[in-house]
Structures are given as structure tokens and as C-alpha cells.
Amino acid sequence: MKSNNPQDPIIVCNKINKWYGDFHVLRDVSVEIQQREVVVVIGPSGSGKSTFIRCINRLEEHQEGDIIVDGIPLGNDIRNIAAIRSEIGMVFQQFNLFPHLTVLQNITLAPMQVRRQSRAEAERKAMELLERVRIPEQANKYPGQLSGGQQQRVAIARALAMEPKIMLFDEPTSALDPEMIKEVLEVMKDLARSGMTMICVTHEMGFAQEVADRILFFDQGRIVEEGDPHTFFNLEVEHHERTRAFLDQIL
Amino acid sequence: MTPDSYKRIYTQDTPRRHAPVASTGLLGWLRHNLFRSWFDTILTLIAGVLVVNVLIGFLQWSIADANWYSVLRNLSNLMIGSMQADPAAIDRVNLMTLVLAFGIGVSLRAWSRVGLRGWGIVALLAAVIVAVPALTNPLPKPDSVIVTGSLPVVSGSVTETPINTLAFIGGQGETVSVRLASTLTASDEALSRPANFGDRASDALFSAARARLASQARLATIEASLQDTALPDNERAVLTSERDTLSAALEATVIGTYRLDAGGASVRILANDGITLLAEATLTTPDDQLTFTLPSSGWYVLQNTATVEGTNVLLAMNGIYPALERSFTRPSLNPDGSPVLDPRTNQPRLVSITQHARVTDDFAIAEPVPKLDGADATRYLFVNNAYRGSRPLNDYLVLHLGPFVERTGRVLLPILGLVALGYALMQALDRVLPPTPPAPKLSRRVAFWMWALMPIVIYIIIASTNPQAWGGLFLTFLLTAVGIVVSFPIGVLLALGRRADDLPVVKYFCILVIEFVRGVPLITVLFLASLALPLVNPALSEVPGAVRAMVAITIFSAAYLAENVRGGLQSIPPGQVEAAKALGMNPVQVTLRITLPQALRAVIPALVGQCISLFKDTSLVAIVGLATYLFISIVYFIFSFVMAYVSRKIEDSGSGVARQVKL
Numbered sequence: 050m051k052s053n054n055p056q057d058p059i060i061v062c063n064k065i066n067k068w069y070g071d072f073h074v075l076r077d078v079s080v081e082i083q084q085r086e087v088v089v090v091i092g093p094s095g096s097g098k099s100t101f102i103r104c105i106n107r108l109e110e111h112q113e114g115d116i117i118v119d120g121i122p123l124g125n126d127i128r129n130i131a132a133i134r135s136e137i138g139m140v141f142q143q144f145n146l147f148p149h150l151t152v153l154q155n156i157t158l159a160p161m162q163v164r165r166q167s168r169a170e171a172e173r174k175a176m177e178l179l180e181r182v183r184i185p186e187q188a189n190k191y192p193g194q195l196s197g198g199q200q201q202r203v204a205i206a207r208a209l210a211m212e213p214k215i216m217l218f219d220e221p222t223s224a225l226d227p228e229m230i231k232e233v234l235e236v237m238k239d240l241a242r243s244g245m246t247m248i249c250v251t252h253e254m255g256f257a258q259e260v261a262d263r264i265l266f267f268d269q270g271r272i273v274e275e276g277d278p279h280t281f282f283n284l285e286v287e288h289h290e291r292t293r294a295f296l297d298q299i300l
Numbered sequence: 301m302t303p304d305s306y307k308r309i310y311t312q313d314t315p316r317r318h319a320p321v322a323s324t325g326l327l328g329w330l331r332h333n334l335f336r337s338w339f340d341t342i343l344t345l346i347a348g349v350l351v352v353n354v355l356i357g358f359l360q361w362s363i364a365d366a367n368w369y370s371v372l373r374n375l376s377n378l379m380i381g382s383m384q385a386d387p388a389a390i391d392r393v394n395l396m397t398l399v400l401a402f403g404i405g406v407s408l409r410a411w412s413r414v415g416l417r418g419w420g421i422v423a424l425l426a427a428v429i430v431a432v433p434a435l436t437n438p439l440p441k442p443d444s445v446i447v448t449g450s451l452p453v454v455s456g457s458v459t460e461t462p463i464n465t466l467a468f469i470g471g472q473g474e475t476v477s478v479r480l481a482s483t484l485t486a487s488d489e490a491l492s493r494p495a496n497f498g499d500r501a502s503d504a505l506f507s508a509a510r511a512r513l514a515s516q517a518r519l520a521t522i523e524a525s526l527q528d529t530a531l532p533d534n535e536r537a538v539l540t541s542e543r544d545t546l547s548a549a550l551e552a553t554v555i556g557t558y559r560l561d562a563g564g565a566s567v568r569i570l571a572n573d574g575i576t577l578l579a580e581a582t583l584t585t586p587d588d589q590l591t592f593t594l595p596s597s598g599w600y601v602l603q604n605t606a607t608v609e610g611t612n613v614l615l616a617m618n619g620i621y622p623a624l625e626r627s628f629t630r631p632s633l634n635p636d637g638s639p640v641l642d643p644r645t646n647q648p649r650l651v652s653i654t655q656h657a658r659v660t661d662d663f664a665i666a667e668p669v670p671k672l673d674g675a676d677a678t679r680y681l682f683v684n685n686a687y688r689g690s691r692p693l694n695d696y697l698v699l700h701l702g703p704f705v706e707r708t709g710r711v712l713l714p715i716l717g718l719v720a721l722g723y724a725l726m727q728a729l730d731r732v733l734p735p736t737p738p739a740p741k742l743s744r745r746v747a748f749w750m751w752a753l754m755p756i757v758i759y760i761i762i763a764s765t766n767p768q769a770w771g772g773l774f775l776t777f778l779l780t781a782v783g784i785v786v787s788f789p790i791g792v793l794l795a796l797g798r799r800a801d802d803l804p805v806v807k808y809f810c811i812l813v814i815e816f817v818r819g820v821p822l823i824t825v826l827f828l829a830s831l832a833l834p835l836v837n838p839a840l841s842e843v844p845g846a847v848r849a850m851v852a853i854t855i856f857s858a859a860y861l862a863e864n865v866r867g868g869l870q871s872i873p874p875g876q877v878e879a880a881k882a883l884g885m886n887p888v889q890v891t892l893r894i895t896l897p898q899a900l901r902a903v904i905p906a907l908v909g910q911c912i913s914l915f916k917d918t919s920l921v922a923i924v925g926l927a928t929y930l931f932i933s934i935v936y937f938i939f940s941f942v943m944a945y946v947s948r949k950i951e952d953s954g955s956g957v958a959r960q961v962k963l
Contacts, residue, residue, distance in 0.1 A: 135884040145879035159883035
């Protein structure tokens with residue numbers, strides 16, 4: 050809202066620190082993300098990558114440092130939290146669709162409740178989004194009747210229905226069968242091509258190589274390396290020892 | 301063997317077939333559920349034998365021996381308690397019932413669909429209600445038997461005097477007949493097996509006959525044993541002395557002792573003044589009969605005299621049946637039907653009414669009992685003239701099943717009709733004004749508003765009735781409905797409050813309320829509401845007891861509901877709240893749209909259980925007033941609190957739900 054200049058970063062994280070009890074999960078994490086940028090966050094499990102993106106829309110509270118999203122500082126001010134959340138869509142590993150609502154109701158609920166859209170408008174938008182994620186025929190089913198891949202695509206449509214400027218993906222394909230991963234990744238690639246600002250925590254290295262503008266590598270709560278995918282995945286160049294160990298495991 | 305490159309392609313397609321017959325349909329169901337393994341088969345057979353035995357036993361008991369009179373006579377008492385004394389109140393309760401039935405019909409159409417099978421069941425029910433009384437009413441009713449004469453009847457330690465004058469009730473146009481009970485007096489054998497209403501003296505005769513037959517049988521056994529030459533002498537002596545005692549007492553038959561076949565009786569039917577003679581006859585042969593058609597409804601007097609001095613006569617009456625005496629108070633009514641008001645209190649003046657109602661049907665009169673020689677005549681009452689012997693099927697049908705179905709049918713048929721009417725109207729409405737697809741059916745909207753307004757409508761209907769007189773099933777339903785409807789929102793709020801970690805004051809207040817109420821027995825809360833509150837504030841004693849009981853039950857039920865709902869809230873995965881929050885929904889929206897709907901669905905069984913126990917607990921309202929419970933409740937509180945504490949510990953230990961989500 051405040052930053053209409055496309056050169057300004059849409060997300061600024063400055064030295065975020067977070068503890069679970071006495072355990073230091075995020076240590077001085079600083080990163081700036083530009084509009085339309087696709088950032089892929091990778092790293093071993095327990096390295097704090099999920100915690101990091103959950104801090105960006107305040108599902109987790111950070112104790113030190115600043116997070117500024119689209120010019121709005123994220124703190125304890127409830128109005129700021131609400132404003133930031135309405136700019137950020139999020140997709141979860143476990144889909145988290147609302148099982149008591151149909152696919153259509155899942156998608157229209159937030160636009161009607163939060164954006165105060167009319168039912169007709171919300172439903173028209175929802176059908177458009179379902180076309181976009183290629184499952185319009187499932188609109189009146191319940192989530193339990195869909196396959197995992199279909200559920201995750203509904204989840205993406207649900208997040209997009211709020212017309213967010215930023216999308217967060219928290220391991221969106223980790224709970225899927227191999228044949229369903231592809232259909233979800235296709236939707237995510239479409240989204241990236243359309244110019245959405247995206248932060249993805251994922252283990253899909255193919256996706257990272259193909260789509261990412263930048264890779265962030267987390268280890269033990271810190272960003273130990275970042276770079277463009279071509280350089281990052283190149284074993285010939287110099288890497289941080291942790292990165293090299295990680296790359297040796299997966300490549 | 302295995303080559304490096306191995307491949308096999310299966311081209312032959314296996315055609316799809318039906319499932320084996322034995323795995324589908326009735327056969328499949330039986331196999332799957334009753335005879336799955338040899339163990340299941342044994343269990344099924346054992347259970348089958350048990351069920352069949354219990355069923356046969358129950359049917360035999362229910363037909364031959366069970367005393368259904370209390371159910372049959374007290375139906376309206378069971379339904380509406382002492383309100384039955386007030387015709388205006390009955391009308392209002394009936395109206396309320398019909399309104400509710402209509403509402404149920406509307407809702408059935410709005411939220412569900414009654415298929416062909418459903419209507420078939422309804423039609424079957426209606427057919428049974430109409431057909432059973434129609435089939436059983438023409439069946440002959442059993443006789444009423446009394447002993448007339450001068451010899452007191454002795455059986456065991458009881459001595460019963462014969463009845464010579466008897467006041468009975470009857471309706472206009474009914475035919476009564478009196479004859480000699482010659483089938484019973486044919487032999488002791490016949491006398492020992494009655495199947496009729498009988499007075500105490502006749503019952504003594506029946507017992508005496510049974511006792512005599514038993515002695516005879518015993519004698520025969522003894523004689524047979526004495527034939528045995530191998531019998532030891534000491535046993536022989538015992539048996540011989542028993543034989544001598546028995547045979548000494550067995551000199552005469554019961555019929556002979558009371559000279560039941562010695563002569564007849566003269567029988568007279570008098571009007572209720574005990575003087576005016578309406579009909580008379582002398583009965584000497586089995587064919588003789590006094591038959592009389594009653595000219596009007598009311599009391600009549602039957603006067604019998606044995607024609608031979610020193611004999612007893614067993615009379616069988618048809619059309620004359622024992623009555624039950626009922627007393628209650630009802631508002632005194634002016635000739636125009638309005639209640640007579642007491643000038644001092646401005647309350648309706650109550651009068652006490654004594655009614656006599658025949659046990660065989662619902663004929664009842666409130667006229668005073670005839671006076672004979674200045675005293676009330678001996679009335680033909682059920683307490684002294686119960687059904688004697690074991691009932692044959694015919695008597696069960698005509699005395700119990702038929703009247704029961706007829707009386708409940710009188711209530712059920714209008715209810716079924718109103719349900720069908722509500723359904724049909726809504727069906728027509730939906731057909732005439734079909735909804736445009738996204739909008740819900742019109743009937744659903746009608747049903748919603750109807751139930752929203754229903755409490756007001758019901759309040760208007762029953763507000764003018766006297767709460768002190770509320771009782772029976774009516775009161776139970778009222779307490780339950782109010783308890784559920786009012787306690788539900790309170791319970792949900794308490795549950796949400798208890799989970800509000802950000803608002804410690806609210807949280808601990810909710811915990812206090814829930815744990816206090818859960819800690820004491822319902823009877824104590826009722827007791828406090830009915831007895832202790834008026835002592836604290838006399839103004840509260842103006843509030844009717846039923847209303848105070850309602851408040852008490854509501855609070856009680858809310859506390860339990862709160863715990864159930866909280867259990868449901870805990871079962872919602874944290875991801876649900878996260879997803880909703882990530883979509884920008886505020887805590888109220890998250891609760892109302894996401895967590896609560898899911899939580900309530902998850903705890904439906906517990907909620908239903910709560911409603912059922914609330915329904916049953918309302919019976920406790922009847923015994924409010926036992927002071928000792930106040931002390932006992934302290935003991936209850938301690939134990940309940942310990943149980944709640946343990947449950948909290950188990951929840952906290954993580955075996956319940958992984959982690960709680962803060963909104």
C-alpha cells in the first residue's frame with residue numbers, strides 16, 4: 050500500500066530472532082524480498098525455515114528484530130497484523146482445508162467474511178480460481194472427497210481468493226503422493242510466471258532450479274548461504290560447508 | 301533364471317462380475333453379522349435362544365398377569381399430571397402439542413425428506429391405531445362375578461363376607477345382565493380356574509378350590525408312595541399322618557361347603573335412590589337371566605338374595621364392571637364456563653371432585669354415591685373386585701390392548717395428521733415457489749423462523765395455566781426443552797471462556813462456575829432453587845417452583861455442556877485455526893465459522909447423551925425437598941471435584957490433544 054515504488058522490497062526482515070522457550074530457533078535472520086520475486090527456502094529439517102515464513106504472517110511471534118511487509122511494520126498492533134495477513138496468502142503442508150465446508154465455501158468464506166464481498170461476487174471469483182487450478186468440477190464436493198493433490202490446489206485457490214500480494218508455501222508437496230506433486234507444482238509455476246511474489250519452503254529441487262529467482266539456505270536457525278539457483282546448485286563453485294554437505298546429500 | 305531385462309505384459313482382461321450372492325443382500329448380512337465364524341455362530345444361537353425365551357416370557361406375562369390398569373387409567377396423569385383436572389389447561393396443552401407437531405412436519409420437509417417408506421410406516425401406524433380398537437371392541441368382555449348369600453367364605457386365614465347390595469355405574473342405553481355363574485360352579489376344578497373380575501369372597505372361593513385340588517393331588521402322591529413296600533417304617537408313619545390330616549380336612553367339596561349349587565337367587569336392579577325398582581328376576585337354572593337396559597347414565601343398585609336360606613350363590617354379571625375412584629381439585633366454573641374467582645385472592649376458587657371411572661373403558665361419572673339407610677352403598681370398586689385368574693388372550697385384547705391403542709390413538713392420530721399437514725404445506729410451498737439455486741428452499745426459511753418464534757408461541761399458549769399444576773410428561777418436555785435451548789448458548793460461552801487464555805478473569809470465572817456446578821448433585825441445585833432461595837430472598841418465593849427448577853436445570857446442564865464443547869474444541873487440529881488466521885479472519889470469525897461448527901459436530905454423541913440425561917434428570921424435580929441431600933452433596937462435591945481434577949491432569953499430560961491453540 051505504502052510502497053508503490055516497484056523497486057522497494059515488499060518484505061524486509063531485519064535481524065529476526067526467535068526462541069521456543071530457551072531454544073534459539075531463528076538467529077539474526079535478515080533478508081529483503083523484492084516484488085514479483087520467487088524465493089525458495091531450503092535446508093535440513095529443524096533448521097527454522099518453516100518458523101521463518103510463519104513469522105512473516107505472524108502465525109509465530111518473533112521476539113527480536115523487525116519485519117516490514119509492504120511498508121507495514123509487524124508488531125503487536127492487531128490492526129497491522131490483520132492488514133498484513135490480508136496481503137499474504139499461505140499454503141500449508143497439511144492443506145488445512147475446512148472439512149465442514151464445501152470446496153466453494155472454503156474459497157468464498159474469507160472474501161465474504163473479511164473482504165465483505167457479496168456471495169455472488171465471491172462465488173464468481175472462486176469459480177475463476179478453480180478454473181485456474183483446473184478443478185472447477187469439484188466445487189460442490191467436500192474436502193474429504195478429494196485427492197491430496199486436488200485438496201492442495203483448492204488450498205491455493207482459497208489463498209488466492211483474498212487477492213494477496215505475497216504467497217507463502219510451507220512444504221506444499223511434502224504430504225502428497227508422487228503423481229500428485231506434479232499437478233500442484235504446475236499450479237505453483239503458473240503462479241510464479243504470473244508475477245506473484247512467493248516464498249516457498251520446499252524439498253522439490255527441480256522446482257527450485259526451474260522457478261526460483263533466489264535460494265535461501267537455512268541451517269540451525271541462520272541463513273548460511275543464498276544465491277541464484279544456477280550458482281547455488283553448481284557443485285563446482287565454492288559453498289559453505291553446511292551447504293556442500295546438504296547438496297552432497299540431495300544431488 | 302531371471303534375465304537381466306524382465307518384462308511381462310498382461311493383455312487378457314478379467315471381466316467384471318457381480319459379488320457372490322452369499323456376500324450381499326440378506327444372506328450376506330446374516331453371514332457377515334451373525335454367522336461370521338463358528339464362535340459368532342455359537343454366540344448368535346445362544347443369544348437367539350435367550351431372546352426368544354425372554355420374549356415368550358414377556359408376552360405371557362404381559363397377556364396373562366401384568367397389571368396394566370395403572371398405565372391405562374393414569375395415561376393422562378402420566379402426560380400432564382394434575383392439569384388434567386382443568387379442562388381449559390388440557391385444551392392449551394393439546395393446542396401446544398398440535399403446534400409442535402405441525403412444526404415437526406414443517407421441519408421434516410425443510411431439512412430432510414420423508415420417503416415412501418416413511419409414509420408407509422406412518423400409514424401403517426395410523427391403520428393399527430384405527431384397526432386394533434375396531435377389532436377388539438366387539439370381542440366379548442369377561443364376566444364380573446360376585447358371591448351372594450349368607451355364608452362367610454374362608455380361605456386360609458381370610459374370611460370374606462358375601463355382597464348382597466352393590467352400587468355400580470353404567471351409561472345410558474347399556475345393557476346389563478345377571479345370571480348364575482353355573483360354568484364356574486360345575487365343579488371345584490372349574491372353580492379353581494377363574495378368568496373374570498371377582499369380589500373378595502369369590503376370590504376366596506377360587507383359592508379354596510385351588511387349595512383343595514392341591515390337597516387332592518398330594519393325597520394321590522402319598523397313596524402311591526404308601527403302595528411301595530420298600531418304604532421305611534418311620535417315613536410311612538409320617539406320610540400316613542399327613543394323609544389322615546389331609547383327608548379329614550377334605551371331607552366336602554368347596555361347592556358343597558358353601559352350597560353353591562343348592563339354589564338360585566332373586567336379583568333386583570334399583571335406581572340410585574335404592575328404592576325404585578327397575579327390574580327383577582329369580583334365577584334358578586343356568587338359562588335364567590335378568591337383562592336390563594339402563595335408562596340413563598349414573599349409579600344403580602343391584603340387590604341380591606339367595607332363594608334358599610343358608611346358601612351362597614355365585615352370580616355372573618355382564619355389562620357391570622368395577623370402577624376406580626379418583627379425587628382431584630378443579631377450578632369451580634360459572635354456568636358460562638368462566639372460572640369462579642375468590643373475591644379475596646382473585647384466584648380461581650378450587651372445588652374438590654370425586655369421580656368414578658369404569659376400568660374397562662373411559663366411562664366416568666362424578667355423581668354422588670347412592671345412600672342406603674343413611675350410609676354410602678357398597679360400591680363396585682376395582683380395589684375389591686380385581687381381575688381373578690390368569691387372563692386369556694381375549695380378555696387381554698378387550699381389556700388392555702384395545703383400550704390402550706384407542707386412547708393413545710386419540711392423541712397420536714391428530715399429531716400424525718398435523719405432522720403430515722405441515723409437511724404437505726411446505727411441499728406445496730416449495731413447489732409453487734421453487735428457490736433459485738444458491739438460495740435455500742423457502743420451506744427452510746419458514747422452518748427457521750417458525751422455530752425462532754416457537755418459544756414465544758408456546759409461552760403465549762401455556763402462560764395462563766397454573767405452573768403449580770404442571771406435571772407429567774408435559775413438564776418433563778418443558779423442562780428439557782428449556783434446559784437444552786437456554787443452556788446450549790450458555791454452555792458454549794462457558795467453554796469458550798474456559799479456553800480464553802488471554803482473558804484470565806473470564807477464564808477463572810468460567811472454571812469456577814463449571815467446577816462448582818459439576819461438583820454438586822443436581823438434586824442439590826434443585827433443592828437450593830426450591831427451598832433455600834426463598835429463605836435468602838422472600839421475593840423469590842413468588843416465582844413458581846417449576847420455573848426455579850427450570851433455572852436450576854439450565855445452569856446445571858450448561859456446565860456439563862461446556863465441558864463437552866470444550867472437548868470438541870480441543871479436538872480441532874491447530875492447522876484449522878492457523879489457516880483461518882492466515883486468511884485474515886479475526887478470532888470471533890474463526891470461532892464462529894471454523895472451530896465451533898467443527899467442535900459441535902465432533903461432540904454430537906456427547907451432546908445427545910447430555911440431552912438424554914437432562915431429560916431423565918428432570919424426574920428429580922419430583923423429589924425436591926429432601927433436606928439430607930444438602931449434607932450428602934458436600935460428599936458428592938469432594939468426589940466429583942477429585943474426578944474433574946484427575947481429568948484435567950490427564951488432559952495436561954498430553955495424552956488428550958497435542959497442544960492447545962491460542963486464538
